[in-house]
Amino acid sequence: MTQAPSIPGQADPLDVARRTLARYIADKGLKSTRQRDLIAETFLSQGEHLRVEQLLKLVRTLDSRVSAATVYRTMKLLSECGLASQHHFGDGQTCYEPAVGRHHHDHLICTRCHAIIEFESDRIEALQGTIARRHGFLVTHHRLELYGLCAACLASGAVAEPEKVKEKKPKPAEVPARR
Amino acid sequence: MTQAPSIPGQADPLDVARRTLARYIADKGLKSTRQRDLIAETFLSQGEHLRVEQLLKLVRTLDSRVSAATVYRTMKLLSECGLASQHHFGDGQTCYEPAVGRHHHDHLICTRCHAIIEFESDRIEALQGTIARRHGFLVTHHRLELYGLCAACLASGAVAEPEKVKEKKPKPAEVPARR
DNA sequence: GTAAGTGCAAACGTTTTGCAATGAA
DNA sequence: TTCATTGCAAAACGTTTGCACTTAC
Numbered sequence: 001m002t003q004a005p006s007i008p009g010q011a012d013p014l015d016v017a018r019r020t021l022a023r024y025i026a027d028k029g030l031k032s033t034r035q036r037d038l039i040a041e042t043f044l045s046q047g048e049h050l051r052v053e054q055l056l057k058l059v060r061t062l063d064s065r066v067s068a069a070t071v072y073r074t075m076k077l078l079s080e081c082g083l084a085s086q087h088h089f090g091d092g093q094t095c096y097e098p099a100v101g102r103h104h105h106d107h108l109i110c111t112r113c114h115a116i117i118e119f120e121s122d123r124i125e126a127l128q129g130t131i132a133r134r135h136g137f138l139v140t141h142h143r144l145e146l147y148g149l150c151a152a153c154l155a156s157g158a159v160a161e162p163e164k165v166k167e168k169k170p171k172p173a174e175v176p177a178r179r
Numbered sequence: 180m181t182q183a184p185s186i187p188g189q190a191d192p193l194d195v196a197r198r199t200l201a202r203y204i205a206d207k208g209l210k211s212t213r214q215r216d217l218i219a220e221t222f223l224s225q226g227e228h229l230r231v232e233q234l235l236k237l238v239r240t241l242d243s244r245v246s247a248a249t250v251y252r253t254m255k256l257l258s259e260c261g262l263a264s265q266h267h268f269g270d271g272q273t274c275y276e277p278a279v280g281r282h283h284h285d286h287l288i289c290t291r292c293h294a295i296i297e298f299e300s301d302r303i304e305a306l307q308g309t310i311a312r313r314h315g316f317l318v319t320h321h322r323l324e325l326y327g328l329c330a331a332c333l334a335s336g337a338v339a340e341p342e343k344v345k346e347k348k349p350k351p352a353e354v355p356a357r358r
Numbered sequence: 359g360t361a362a363g364t365g366c367a368a369a370c371g372t373t374t375t376g377c378a379a380t381g382a383a
Numbered sequence: 384t385t386c387a388t389t390g391c392a393a394a395a396c397g398t399t400t401g402c403a404c405t406t407a408c
Contacts (some may be wrong), residue, residue, distance in 0.1 A: 029387085030381095031382050045378075064392075070390075072373060111319065117314055121310060124303055124307070127302055127303050128323075132325055134298075134329070135287055136184075136333065137325065137329055140326055143323070144321070146311055146318045147322070148319040150316055154315065209362070211408095212364080214364070215365080218382080231397080245364095246366070248366080248398090249363080251398065252363085269381065272397070
């Protein structure tokens with residue numbers, strides 16, 4: 001699947017993340033707990049876009065007693081300390097992705113199989129900067145999402161009919177992108 | 180507020196919209212009702228990004244018995260016939276904007292006062308096409324949103340602290356209030 | 359008269375919250 | 384011992400739906 005493009009010449013992102021979290025917890029007078037660690041570890045090592053529901057399922061394979069509330073609370077925490085970034089891809093569910101040791105990137109989202117493909121474009125970012133400047137606007141973050149049909153779905157002759165999103169999708173193999 | 184950039188050399192967008200709706204209703208064997216007309220008229224003449232809740236409030240100043248369900252149903256209808264486009268700006272609420280006689284455009288969104296500024300960029304659109312092509316992806320629609328602080332909020336010395344979005348904010352310039 | 363549309367309330371799916379019990383420091 | 388954290392269940396949120404009633408055609 002989509003591999004996190006780690007920034008070269010830096011320490012292992014997972015390790016950086018662990019340390020960042022530990023420091024954040026210490027600084028804020030919070031506590032390190034079994035559930036917190038379990039959720040953070042599961043999320044970070046997954047290295048992918050994950051819906052809360054999926055994350056909860058994963059975590060529960062390791063500890064079936066973890067509650068949804070704790071996952072929500074922990075993901076909020078990870079967002080606050082910059083280890084996770086939150087997305088809403090229009091299916092009404094919150095989706096998180098690890099944010100450490102990663103370049104900023106945007107997304108291509110297949111409305112049929114829900115595949116998420118990442119891309120980066122310095123040129124688009126530059127144009128965004130120009131536009132913001134023109135409006136006297138200070139951009140803190142942005143979101144660029146291209147919706148449509150991925151190569152796999154196009155190949156399998158899919159009509160542009162989007163599915164109702166509920167995660168029972170037979171995901172077609174991802175197509176390697178030309179760069 | 181943001182003025183709809185109507186396409187020059189065409190009929191009054193509001194009129195076009197009315198006719199489009201009438202035709203759609205006739206074609207589909209639907210019915211023209213008092214509520215439908217009221218909601219459509221209110222929405223279209225408002226000419227702006229409107230949350231369902233705001234729209235409902237507006238409509239209810241004219242007829243207090245209109246239900247939220249009807250507003251939702253009607254906005255779905257307007258979306259289907261291309262008169263409204265739906266947005267989710269990350270505050271968990273659906274927001275519609277009139278789509279007739281308008282160029283495609285993207286948004287700058289102030290995280291402090293929730294002002295929405297529209298912009299167009301052919302160059303960004305072109306780059307998006309290039310990227311999609313590179314991934315063998317067929318784009319049906321896209322979304323580009325730049326979040327941050329608008330000129331007014333910057334001028335009033337706002338810190339980059341985004342509010343919790345719930346709209347009890349003391350807005351510097353213009354204020355679309357909710358609740 | 360017949361279907362489509364309405365309002366209402368109840369149901370929905372996701373997320374948040376209050377609270378008593380638990381556990382890390 | 385203290386106070387953050389947990390699990391649970393209930394609430395909250397925006398939205399959708401079932402249904403009996405109403406209305407446009």
